Amino acid sequence: MSGTGPCHVCERPASLPVPGGLFSCAGCAARLGTLLLAGDPGVSRLWPALLEEEEPGPEPLVHLKDGRKVPLRDRTAALKAELDWPARTRLSAVYVEMGLLREAVLEAAGVLGATPDEALSGQALAVLFSPPLAPADPSALRDLLRPH
Numbered sequence: 001m002s003g004t005g006p007c008h009v010c011e012r013p014a015s016l017p018v019p020g021g022l023f024s025c026a027g028c029a030a031r032l033g034t035l036l037l038a039g040d041p042g043v044s045r046l047w048p049a050l051l052e053e054e055e056p057g058p059e060p061l062v063h064l065k066d067g068r069k070v071p072l073r074d075r076t077a078a079l080k081a082e083l084d085w086p087a088r089t090r091l092s093a094v095y096v097e098m099g100l101l102r103e104a105v106l107e108a109a110g111v112l113g114a115t116p117d118e119a120l121s122g123q124a125l126a127v128l129f130s131p132p133l134a135p136a137d138p139s140a141l142r143d144l145l146r147p148h
């Protein structure tokens with residue numbers, strides 16, 4: 001998984017391998033992450049996992065050491081804020097193994113949007129573009145990401 005080729009989106013020289021024999025430049029990878037996190041409807045459509053309904057019913061509560069009860073979601077967010085980007089990248093792959101596909105997409109998107117580290121961006125792209133998350137039609141990204 002090395003080498004370079006034209007970026008799938010902007011056609012500038014690119015070195016981030018995307019599963020399927022494509023390449024992405026760092027700028028387009030970061031733009032993909034940012035748009036996914038922002039809930040951009042066009043880009044989100046390519047990752048149907050993002051459209052999954054959240055579990056119905058009330059959010060479970062967890063007890064903190066100081067006796068407070070907080071929603072599990074808030075506690076998870078606080079824990080994730082303490083992780084570094086390599087750990088967040090691994091977490092996205094773990095979410096895939098756990099079947100938490102929506103979380104996996106958002107975690108990988110967060111890595112792409114936030115870190116300029118090429119190795120981590122490459123791993124995040126591998127999560128997004130490998131089964132079961134891989135978009136059915138990655139070529140649609142070209143129009144969606146190209147600056148208008």
Ligand SMILES: [Zn+2]
Nearest residue numbers: 007010025028
């Ligand atoms: Zn590009």
